[in-house]
Amino acid sequence: MDIHLIAAVGQGGELGKRGALCWRIKEDLAMFKSLTMGFPIVMGRKTFASLPKVLPGRKHYVLTRSATPLQHPRAESSGQVFYFRDFEAMLAYAHTAGDSKLFVIGGGALYQSVLPQVHQMFLTRIAASDPEADTFFPDWDVDAWELKRTSMLAAAPVAACMEHWSRKCD
Numbered sequence: 001m002d003i004h005l006i007a008a009v010g011q012g013g014e015l016g017k018r019g020a021l022c023w024r025i026k027e028d029l030a031m032f033k034s035l036t037m038g039f040p041i042v043m044g045r046k047t048f049a050s051l052p053k054v055l056p057g058r059k060h061y062v063l064t065r066s067a068t069p070l071q072h073p074r075a076e077s078s079g080q081v082f083y084f085r086d087f088e089a090m091l092a093y094a095h096t097a098g099d100s101k102l103f104v105i106g107g108g109a110l111y112q113s114v115l116p117q118v119h120q121m122f123l124t125r126i127a128a129s130d131p132e133a134d135t136f137f138p139d140w141d142v143d144a145w146e147l148k149r150t151s152m153l154a155a156a157p158v159a160a161c162m163e164h165w166s167r168k169c170d
């Protein structure tokens with residue numbers, strides 16, 4: 001099972017504020033769609049609640065310790081949303097479902113707890129700060145990772161690039 005992570009981070013590691021993204025960059029959202037399409041996306045309960053809709057073409061694996069998980073409008077009818085109490089239970093299900101790859105899409109709490117198990121990271125680096133941010137990407141050891149590729153987001157309204165990182169073999 002390939003465990004990928006995808007995130008958009010500001011200069012200070014900013015991810016979100018007041019339950020929403022700090023930045024919504026069209027080109028970045030298009031890359032998110034292109035990379036994740038067809039694969040399960042794994043998210044924390046708060047990120048799930050922040051989605052405007054269930055995203056087409058991707059199973060949603062939502063992590064929550066709650067016995068009565070929040071139901072997103074249209075989640076039940078979509079048949080695309082699955083709830084898990086922890087990451088291991090989600091992985092076990094993914095194996096039985098035949099998933100070969102999945103994307104951890106946030107937010108900060110989920111990134112923090114599963115980063116040690118992630119194999120590849122796709123980080124959009126945004127050359128801006130947001131003093132109102134309340135959610136941040138966790139600290140990570142850059143020496144444990146190899147930068148495979150950097151591509152500029154040429155049409156973005158702020159300077160931004162997508163970095164593809166792969167965990168170094170032990």
Ligand SMILES: NC(=O)c1ccc[n+]([C@@H]2O[C@H](COP(=O)([O-])OP(=O)(O)OC[C@H]3O[C@@H](n4cnc5c(N)ncnc54)[C@H](OP(=O)(O)O)[C@@H]3O)[C@@H](O)[C@H]2O)c1
Nearest residue numbers: 007008016019020021044045046047065106107108109110
């Ligand atoms: N910039 C980006 O790329 C990006 C991406 C995604 C989200 N965001 C932003 O990040 C913010 C949300 O992040 P957040 O850190 O507040 O919340 P979150 O990680 O989305 O959700 C946290 C909740 O998820 C559940 N959870 C997390 N880890 C778990 C685990 N290992 N096992 C079981 N349940 C787990 C818990 O739910 P219960 O409390 O129900 O138990 C926890 O309270 C929003 O502002 C959002 O817009 C930004």
